[in-house]
Amino acid sequence: MSLLEVEDLAIHFGGVKAVDGVSFAVEAGEVFSIIGPNGAGKSTIFNLISRLYKPTRGKIMFDGRDITPLQAHEIAPLGLARTFQNIELFDHSTVLDNLLMGRHTHRSTNWVQDMLFVPAVRRAERAHRRKVEDVIEFLELEAYRDKLIAGLPYGVRKVVEIGRALAVGPKLILLDEPASGLSVEESQEVAYWIEDMRRDMGLTVLMVEHDMSLVTQVSDRVLAVANGQPLAQGSPAEVQSDPRVMAAYLGTEVYT
Numbered sequence: 001m002s003l004l005e006v007e008d009l010a011i012h013f014g015g016v017k018a019v020d021g022v023s024f025a026v027e028a029g030e031v032f033s034i035i036g037p038n039g040a041g042k043s044t045i046f047n048l049i050s051r052l053y054k055p056t057r058g059k060i061m062f063d064g065r066d067i068t069p070l071q072a073h074e075i076a077p078l079g080l081a082r083t084f085q086n087i088e089l090f091d092h093s094t095v096l097d098n099l100l101m102g103r104h105t106h107r108s109t110n111w112v113q114d115m116l117f118v119p120a121v122r123r124a125e126r127a128h129r130r131k132v133e134d135v136i137e138f139l140e141l142e143a144y145r146d147k148l149i150a151g152l153p154y155g156v157r158k159v160v161e162i163g164r165a166l167a168v169g170p171k172l173i174l175l176d177e178p179a180s181g182l183s184v185e186e187s188q189e190v191a192y193w194i195e196d197m198r199r200d201m202g203l204t205v206l207m208v209e210h211d212m213s214l215v216t217q218v219s220d221r222v223l224a225v226a227n228g229q230p231l232a233q234g235s236p237a238e239v240q241s242d243p244r245v246m247a248a249y250l251g252t253e254v255y256t
């Protein structure tokens with residue numbers, strides 16, 4: 001059984017078929033990337049999987065469970081976390097507090113217990129802090145842990161965005177353009193984080209990315225989409241040399 005199975009997924013916004021008949025499966029432990037030209041439907045696929053959008057058609061299975069009818073807030077506790085292309089952090093909170101917010105999906109105590117700060121609440125709080133400190137150490141964010149997001153360089157905020165998703169403690173992490181806006185050196189760092197996430201944390205990674213050197217370096221398999229529809233699927237080399245993919249990219253710099 002695959003960790004994630006997407007079957008005949010579609011969403012239509014009025015006349016726009018943003019996603020139209022996309023199927024793929026992500027196996028536990030692999031890095032799977034979705035590529036495609038601007039407007040191909042990649043972020044929309046992420047928004048459908050993370051349940052921000054309701055599909056017009058299709059089914060999404062995660063870890064053996066049909067998550068298609070679930071609400072967005074019910075997804076993270078199952079072990080599915082995501083990052084956003086445009087970074088969704090609280091600018092006026094510290095790195096530590098942003099990561100702790102990522103843990104709130106795991107609330108096991110109720111508000112009365114929280115108010116009274118009973119031992120169960122204190123234990124849960126300690127466990128959340130330990131998990132967050134592990135993420136800070138893993139992503140080498142120690143120097144920034146007490147700094148406000150607003151004052152951080154863009155490249156560091158991108159890493160904190162990954163940290164917020166990791167703090168959830170996911171089985172599957174969805175990375176939406178983790179290298180966008182980064183320098184070549186910073187993109188290479190992202191490649192190392194992804195390899196470490198898989199090797200050290202046993203994570204499965206589903207990534208949307210335009211940076212083909214990053215995609216080629218870290219991905220086991222790639223799905224190419226265009227106009228909301230699947231074009232080709234296979235190893236990075238197979239997909240890059242597929243004539244339908246090359247035609248979809250014609251005129252762009254991706255394959256030069």
Ligand SMILES: Nc1ncnc2c1ncn2[C@@H]1O[C@H](COP(=O)(O)OP(=O)(O)OP(=O)(O)O)[C@@H](O)[C@H]1O
Nearest residue numbers: 013016017018036037038039040041042043044045
């Ligand atoms: N909420 C929405 N309402 C209407 N149209 C939408 C909505 N979300 C996405 N679309 C349309 O769906 C299509 C796919 O958009 P999407 O953002 O998924 O593409 P993408 O492959 O992620 O592009 P990029 O690489 O530029 O981020 C586009 O035509 C877009 O305008």
